[in-house]
Amino acid sequence: MCCSKLRRFLLCGFGNGFPKQAWVKIGGLLGLALSASLTAGADDLAVIVNPQSGVEQLTKAEVVNLFLGRQKKLPSGATALTVDLAGPNAEKQQFYTRLVNKQLAEINSYWARLYFSGQGSPPRQAEAVEEVLDIIENNKGAIGYIERAKVDPRVKIVYILTD
Amino acid sequence: MNRFSRQFLVFVLIGFWCSPIVLAELPLGSKTFSLSGFGTLGGPYNFDDEAGFIRDISQPKGARGNGVDWAIDSRLGLQGTWKPREDFSSTLQLVSKYRYDGSYRPEVTWAFLKYAINPNVQVRAGRLGTDIYLQADSRDVGYAYLWVRPPVDYFGQLFNSYIDGLDLTATRGFGDGVLRGKLYAGQLHETLPGAKGSEYSLNGSTAVGGHLEYQHLHWLFRVGYAAVRLENEGSIEPLLNALRSTGVPQAVTLAQEMSSAGKHFDIFSAGVAYDNGPLQSQLMMSHLSSELAMSSNNTAGYLSIGYRIGPWTPYLVYSRIKSKDPQYTTGLPNSLPFEAINAGVAQAFSFNQVNQETFSLGVRYDFAQNADFKLQLDWIDSRDNPSILWVDPEPDWDGQAAVLSATFDFVF
Numbered sequence: 001m002c003c004s005k006l007r008r009f010l011l012c013g014f015g016n017g018f019p020k021q022a023w024v025k026i027g028g029l030l031g032l033a034l035s036a037s038l039t040a041g042a043d044d045l046a047v048i049v050n051p052q053s054g055v056e057q058l059t060k061a062e063v064v065n066l067f068l069g070r071q072k073k074l075p076s077g078a079t080a081l082t083v084d085l086a087g088p089n090a091e092k093q094q095f096y097t098r099l100v101n102k103q104l105a106e107i108n109s110y111w112a113r114l115y116f117s118g119q120g121s122p123p124r125q126a127e128a129v130e131e132v133l134d135i136i137e138n139n140k141g142a143i144g145y146i147e148r149a150k151v152d153p154r155v156k157i158v159y160i161l162t163d
Numbered sequence: 164m165n166r167f168s169r170q171f172l173v174f175v176l177i178g179f180w181c182s183p184i185v186l187a188e189l190p191l192g193s194k195t196f197s198l199s200g201f202g203t204l205g206g207p208y209n210f211d212d213e214a215g216f217i218r219d220i221s222q223p224k225g226a227r228g229n230g231v232d233w234a235i236d237s238r239l240g241l242q243g244t245w246k247p248r249e250d251f252s253s254t255l256q257l258v259s260k261y262r263y264d265g266s267y268r269p270e271v272t273w274a275f276l277k278y279a280i281n282p283n284v285q286v287r288a289g290r291l292g293t294d295i296y297l298q299a300d301s302r303d304v305g306y307a308y309l310w311v312r313p314p315v316d317y318f319g320q321l322f323n324s325y326i327d328g329l330d331l332t333a334t335r336g337f338g339d340g341v342l343r344g345k346l347y348a349g350q351l352h353e354t355l356p357g358a359k360g361s362e363y364s365l366n367g368s369t370a371v372g373g374h375l376e377y378q379h380l381h382w383l384f385r386v387g388y389a390a391v392r393l394e395n396e397g398s399i400e401p402l403l404n405a406l407r408s409t410g411v412p413q414a415v416t417l418a419q420e421m422s423s424a425g426k427h428f429d430i431f432s433a434g435v436a437y438d439n440g441p442l443q444s445q446l447m448m449s450h451l452s453s454e455l456a457m458s459s460n461n462t463a464g465y466l467s468i469g470y471r472i473g474p475w476t477p478y479l480v481y482s483r484i485k486s487k488d489p490q491y492t493t494g495l496p497n498s499l500p501f502e503a504i505n506a507g508v509a510q511a512f513s514f515n516q517v518n519q520e521t522f523s524l525g526v527r528y529d530f531a532q533n534a535d536f537k538l539q540l541d542w543i544d545s546r547d548n549p550s551i552l553w554v555d556p557e558p559d560w561d562g563q564a565a566v567l568s569a570t571f572d573f574v575f
Contacts, residue, residue, distance in 0.1 A: 065336075070334075072283070073281075073282040073283060100440065101441065106471070108574070109306055109308075112201065112304055112306050112574045113308070116303075117294075117300040117301045117304075118254045118292070
């Protein structure tokens with residue numbers, strides 16, 4: 001586990017080269033808007049687990065309980081290891097917007113309360129899709145999210161978050 | 164706060180703010196260690212100079228006129244967590260804030276070992292934050308809540324921030340939601356400032372309690388109970404001796420009822436929070452039932468509603484606390500030599516009374532992902548003078564105060 005997890009969690013989004021990131025973001029948004037109009041559901045987010053987790057499907061409430069640290073156990077009984085996709089792309093904001101309609105600052109504030117009262121740590125922060133896939137492939141209890149189109153056979157989809 | 168300590172605090176805060184990178188990962192062999200922190204810089208400006216505005220009863224002096232009082236809300240916390248295994252961790256937290264003795268000496272607020280028996284049941288042993296009310300254990304972390312400070316009418320009477328003991332938390336799924344129960348027991352350790360420079364030590368007092376929470380998507384329901392037993396006698400011992408020495412049965416009985424050693428408080432609380440997207444709301448109530456005569460029973464509550472619009476979250480809070488009017492008689496005629504005793508008793512009772520309501524209007528601005536700025540205006544109507552929530556009010560104070568506060572909160 002990464003040690004300054006909270007710090008990384010809170011600071012992600014900072015310290016990236018501004019101009020490049022901005023252009024990538026604008027490009028990405030345009031791209032998303034275009035592809036959304038062409039193929040519905042192309043920007044769906046897939047909540048994914050390890051195929052050996054014993055979990056077939058989750059409800060939205062279960063995903064909320066896991067990612068907000070209310071439940072630390074998958075329905076199959078394994079200890080959950082939640083993973084955020086916190087790289088320079090917008091998946092993390094998109095995920096929390098669709099899941100609970102919260103800004104990342106609100107999610108950070110929520111975790112600050114739990115973390116500084118010794119109740120738990122925020123999800124592990126992965127920088128890229130490949131890292132999410134890697135963590136899930138190697139941990140039976142891991143649960144994360146990536147764009148649906150990027151899902152591969154190493155992981156299993158248990159919930160789809162649409163726009 | 165004197166000028167030196169204020170400058171010192173500002174420098175320390177700026178230092179931490181500018182150097183989050185320094186507090187990077189500290190590898191401890193193959194173990195995992197993390198260092199994080201939180202802080203608040205700012206404070207209230209009390210437009211009224213006739214009474215001292217405090218955040219809670221641990222503060223010996225309050226804000227009264229004369230500029231922003233940085234002491235009331237500014238604080239800095241550092242937390243180290245060592246987690247060698249998934250089911251075992253250890254946490255240490257230090258907080259520097261304005262204390263009962265007027266200093267800012269850092270204090271250990273959390274220091275515990277945590278063991279998860281399974282993912283749903285965990286025990287912690289050591290120094291643990293007081294969890295009497297929702298959010299009571301994170302009152303120092305301004306970044307974690309909407310307001311400039313937790314509503315004073317509700318949280319202001321809390322007399323301790325931690326216990327040295329044990330807690331046990333169990334969680335289970337229930338329908339789509341999660342049911343969580345917590346039990347705790349421990350000893351208190353802090354000191355409270357009293358009237359006229361006196362102090363009351365909580366050392367050796369005990370607290371036992373628990374709560375039950377049910378969280379279902381947007382809803383949180385909570386009921387709690389805590390029992391506190393006071394160990395020590397207060398600074399009014401000479402007054403109690405004077406009452407006893409009169410030999411008048413009513414006075415002797417009253418002295419017994421006013422003696423704090425061995426007295427119990429029962430604290431009941433219940434509340435509901437509804438948090439859905441941009442909307443955050445809470446309604447919390449509590450009732451203190453006291454065996455100690457001059458700390459009469461009281462009921463407190465608040466309603467808070469906030470609504471986020473982009474990075475801005477304006478909010479409204481209404482809070483209220485009222486203690487029961489004390490019923491007592493010394494049985495002594497109000498003439499020499501008993502006048503002084505009667506006056507002393509009346510004063511001891513009045514210092515602990517409280518009857519006030521507050522209407523607050525504020526906004527939280529999340530200008531970054533780990534820092535916010537808040538502005539809040541409180542209109543307070545205190546109908547008791549003196550009151551446990553005000554320091555040294557002038558005898559002719561009308562009890563009306565407007566307090567404007569600004570704070571900057573951060574975590575790293």
